[in-house]
Every structure is written in C-alpha cells, then in structure tokens.
Amino acid sequence: MEHHQIAVYLVAMVAGALLGWVWPASGPGLEHAINPVLGALLYVTFLQVPAVELLRSLRDGRFLAAALVVNFIVVPVVVAGMFVFLPADQAVRIGVLLVLLTPCVDYVIVFSGLAGGSNRRLLAATPLLLVAQMVLLPGFLYLFMGSELADIVETGPFVEAFLVLIVIPLALAWITQAWAARGRPGRAVTAAANTTMVPLMAATLLIVVASQVPKLGGSLGDVAAVLPFYVAFLVVMAFAGWAVARVFRLDVPAARAIVFTGATRNSLVVLPLALALPDRLAVAAVVVVAQTLVEVLGMVAYVRIVPRLVPAHVGTVSS
Secondary structure (H helix, E strand, O other): OOOOHHHHHHHHHHHHHHHHHHOHHHHHHHHOOHHHHHHHHHHHHHHOOOHHHHHHHOOOHHHHHHHHHHHHHHHHHHHHHHHOOOOOOHHHHHHHHHHHOOEOOOOHHHHHHHOOOOHHHHHHHHHHHHHHHHHHHHHHHHHHHOHHHHHHOOOHHHHHHHHHHHHHHHHHHHHHHHHHHHOHHHHHHHHHHHOOHHHHHHHHHHHHHHHHHHHOHHHHHHHHHHHHHHHHHHHHHHHHHHHHHHHOOOEHHHHHHHHHHHHOEOHHHHHHHHHOOOHHHOHHHHHHHHHHHHHHHHHHHHHHHHHHHOOHHHOEOOO
16 A cells, blocks of 8 residues: 555545535534544654654754745745735635645655655654644734634634644654553554554545535635646745755755645645634635645655655755
8 A cells, every 4th residue: 555655545535525425414524533533644653753763853953944934934925926816705715825824744744755855854843833833824814814814713723733633643652652662562553553554644535525525516616716826836835945945955855855845735734724714704614625635636746756856866955
C-alpha cells in the first residue's frame, strides 16, 4: 500500500464522493468521525519520529523562521493578490480565506516525505504552525473582510483541534515510544501502528469527501468558480517556497519541506470552523473541501516536480 499510496488516496476520494452521492444521509454522522480519524493519523505520524529527534528539531531556528515567513507573510500576500478576483459571495470568500490562510499540519508530512523533504523538521514545526494560525487567523479575516465576519470565527474549534490533533496524539506517541524502548510488546505495537499510515490517510480523505458531497446541491457553480484559484495557488507557492528556501540557505530536504508547507493548506482542521458558521455561510464548508480535492491532486504533481525544482545534488539551496 505504501508503494501505491497516491493511487490509494485518489481511490479513497472517489469512493467518498460516491458514498456521499448514493447515501447523503450519512453526511452528519461522518462529520463527527473526521477529528478522531485525523487524530489517529497524526498519532501514527508522530510515532515514526523519536521524541529526541523531534525536540532537537525545535532548535532549528532557520527552518522554523522560513516556515513562519512562507506561511504567514508570503501566503497572505499571494492570497491578497487573488482576493479581488474571487466571486463576490461572502460564503465563498470566507471559505477560501479559511483554507488558504492556514498551513497544513497533517498530510503535508506524508507528501513531503515522498518527495524527499524533511519530515522530522515539519513534525517539529506542527505545534508552532497550528498555534500561530489560531492566533493570526482572526486578524487576517478582519483585514480581508472586516470585523463582522472576523468575529464569527470562534477560537474554540481551534483549541479543540490543537488538543485532539496535536497534544493528545503527540503524548500518546511518546508514551508508546517509551514502552517500545522497554521490551518486545511495545515494539510489536509500534510496528503494527506504523503499518496503518496509508489506510488512515485514505479513511480520512474518504470520510471528509463523503461528509460534504451531499451539501453540494445548488453550490456546484460556486465551488467550480474557486477551483482555478486553488490551482493557481499551488503553482505560485511552488516557486515562492523555493525562493524562501534560497533566502534562508536551507539544505535540500529542508528546502523541499518549506515548498510543501507553503503550498499545503489546513483544510481538514479548519473544516469544523467552516461547519460552525451560520447557515447563510454554509457554502464555505464545501469550498474548503473542494480545496482538499484540488490539493491532493496537486500533491501528486508536487511529489514529482519538487525534487526537480530543488534537486538533490545542489547540497544547499542558496542564491
């Protein structure tokens, strides 16, 4: 499954779309399953990197600075350039802003690893990126759309996401690692858990897509209108991330990771925020999920393109 994981993810999304179309009543129940399955996925992800390595990566100031710059300076500038061309509908606009202004903290680690990016550094950066977006998102929304819509987005779901998707999985991963260091039972559990990465990722994508397809209804035109913006974002951020890596003179694995963190967005974590919006803004959730579909396809291309954009023989990405 690991060898064919990209194909597995694509099949999972198609299956989710079919499930949501054939059995629309399953949508509300599946929404409640998103955070648990995503938390399990992140637990397995954290489990694959020793705690000592994770803590050591937090001292990598240049990488962390590059990740913050690309996500919270470069990305908002790119989004600002696109914003004036977005459809005028407020729900569509807030959906686009929610998803594009928040960096990914989950499957970016998987796809970056497939392209030779530094998973260890990205893992170390995930708590910082999640806290930073939780603090900065209301301010970004205020700048783009004014105080009325900025006040609608509550911090509660973000705090819940930080606990469920970062704190608890990370703590459980460290406990499991300590158990594995003490004897064979712990090592057996760790080995078994590590085999679940691809199935968990596929399950997450299937559940997210299936839960939102029933909501498409008359929103198909609105969703279709934003797809070109998501594609353009992926194209622009490939080169923007590469430029930031050059400025910070990062080595090749770190540079590839910066390209990925700048391009991948936090659709799975911000989806609960979109679902909590008032009914008049309900389309925002579908707009967020549409970004996931475009992004996963884009990651298929990124896995092949990024190693060419940042070739291994360079050594250090410098100007």
